[in-house]
Amino acid sequence: MKIGIIAASGKAGALITKEAVQRGHEVTAIVRHPDRVKMDVSILQKDLFDLTTTDLENFDVVVDAFRAAEGKEEQFLTSIEHLVKILTGTSVKLFVVGGAGSLYVDDHITHLYETPTFPEVFKPTSIMMGRGLEVLENQNGLNWTYISPAADFKADGPKKGHYVLGNEMLMSDANGKSEISYADYAIAMLDEIETGEHNCEHLSIVW
Template identity: 50%
Template structure:
């Protein structure tokens, strides 16, 4: 497949590129600075400067875009608004590296994890911003998107196990009562979804076994 990874220099982006390349896919890194990933092709351009022509011909675009300061938090919404606007009606799929804070803690899908009393206060603004981005994405009907939330404990240093648990909208733990996953195993789940296209216009979540 022909894939583009936006934010390919980030930790999640690099892991996703590495997994996709290892499986034989043709990957273009879309980065603002010099490419640090294993992608075979590079487009050096800011996400918000991308045009429809830049993404034409890709089977799927993966957004591993991140914004981690208060002044950039709104970009979790505006980045998805921009990407869906230029992908609208193209047939190119959009897959988004999401967050765990927007997962629900009840089957009625009423309360999100970041809204619970024990959620770390330091992470609340980021989680709230990412939740707003997902809410905006849910309104998009003319792009085949999939949003993939990682486990609550999402760490680049965790080892690659080659396995994961696929879940849905509700916060899930493994048999040990843990919600954790490595970047490498998350990348496996992401590329699996790229290949299978099994969850159109839906949010899924993944965690380690």
């Protein structure tokens, strides 16, 4: 497959890029700073907000691993709005690296970020990522999959090579822990890209 990865030099994006390359896909890193890409892949040097339909329409899949800076959390929303605008009507499927805060903890009433113990520092990001998800859910003409990690998303966690796939509900393991590493999240992302089984769905990943 021809896969374009936005923010391929970031922590999640780099591991997703690595996993895609290892599986033999034709990968293009879509980045502002090519020098930060540490793999031998094609480069499209461009800011996400400057991307056009022409830039992306020849990919089979575009992975959005963008992360907004602190104080600019609204860009989680506006970036999704921009990608929806330029991809609608194309054959490209959009995969979004989501957040755990938008997962439900009950029967589609309370999101994780709305619970009393959710850290205040993460709320602006989670709220905007949730609103970005709503944009995807309410559009027509674009195929997408939004994948949320477990509550504890471990950047330097081990690559165990396994995971449990769920829907938009927060999941935990047998010990009550909701965890996944970036490396195993990348495995799950590529599995979903290759199978293409979940269209216009919000999924979750846990060990």
